[in-house]
Amino acid sequence: MSDKPTSFARQHQAHQPGDERKMQPQPESFMKDYKAAGKLTGKIALVSGGDSGIGRAVCIGFAKEGAQVAFIYKDEDADAEITCEHIRKAGAPVLAIKGDIASAEFCRDTVRKTVAEFGGLNVLVNNAAEQHVQEDITDISEAQLRQTFDTNIFGTFFLTQAAMEHLSDGDSIINTTSIVAYRGKSVLLDYAATKGALVALTRSLAGSLTERNIRVNAVAPGPIWTPLIPASFSADEVENFGASSPMGRAGQPDEVAPSYIFLASNDASYMTGQVLHPNGGTVIGG
Template structure:
């Protein structure tokens, strides 16, 4: 499927009660690059740990990394069928896949993810902190303390803990790529908890790039706009799902496959002078 053929709103009615959502019930199915991404050995011999790699952006990145020659550790919550599908695509590319289920709001699990990846593959060359949680609320008063804390623990707390643990297994030339969002620059008021974590992620990444520069480890962000993933029908009201992506200059949501190249570029050795940057993939909406 080419970009001109990608689905445009209105999207078919669909809601998922389970959070995070699953890929199979989505209509249309997201494109993760399964039939389109062509690798060229740009990550040959590297090891990547990707959180939230079972579906959506994480799956697209895992497929692209594998086709570029990287072995991939696939961290996910409990979406076992989706995660197995991602692993199958990694293995079809001739690379090793490691499945790592568990809740990254658990501090010990953050350490375990890193330890198991290092034990299986010997090191970590690329860390992609991509897993995220969101929920939609019309009023600030409707957001409970537990909801606020869960959002922060998932989106920024786990990023800090996984990165801190991973550094022991990363050497000069390694790369950290964090998924922020266009919400870091233009927050959606209905996603205020999520949006504020995305601002924190961008700030964290900028500071991290400076802290790690002398060690030869780079840290960058990718800032997606509206991307068609299971998070959308599982966390947004019907009207938002139906019109998802319509607000962009391209008048459609992006597909996970359309972000993969940005992550690949930031992971490669060719990006050796890129650190502290934010790569916006927003369908034409400026990111300042």
């Protein structure tokens, strides 16, 4: 049997993207049991939303595989510093950049800082996202709709545009979509719409970059225990989060990060325009 938790303490956070330090139990996001093999030695990676959750596990996993890592975070300074500490423990340099990816200028400046610090860019992970629960489409304000698309879609576009002049033969872009892009979620209409758009963007961009041999893929996690969960749902919903998945529990960030490591490495050299589905057993056709 799995030793992963099947239920969680009742909890809610009023601020997104949420604070990992306040979660009970703590997510497994430090890649403690991961066995590295030098798959990303010499690579330079930039990860949005790298301070906690899936992004944190990806950053630490990349570092363990030999990459130099820059990551973006919005405002969770303490979480970001913990991520930095674990990247350094893995023996890798790290650059943490605070700001809002909804700004095209911030995205351009972030890429410039990453290239100036490490000398290039090989892997871009578009992972930062937000979601806001609303029971009815008429309850979604224009401000919420625009903010969700600003972070989840426009931020991905802006970062990708800024990275393009630095990416070259053999490099990789990885987008974080979601199971809700395929299954929908009645209380996350705008979030689900952005994640569906990311699937289409992944496939379209992959086709446009094949001649340059820049691979574009995505990961579509199912229910994963990250700060976004208590920052989005009520304490009652959080308590049983993930229980309806075929495996009967939520996943942990450490169980998702290996998908990104695979897609960033030469092991995935014949994969582009594809989506991986670490989701606890839900079968996705497409």
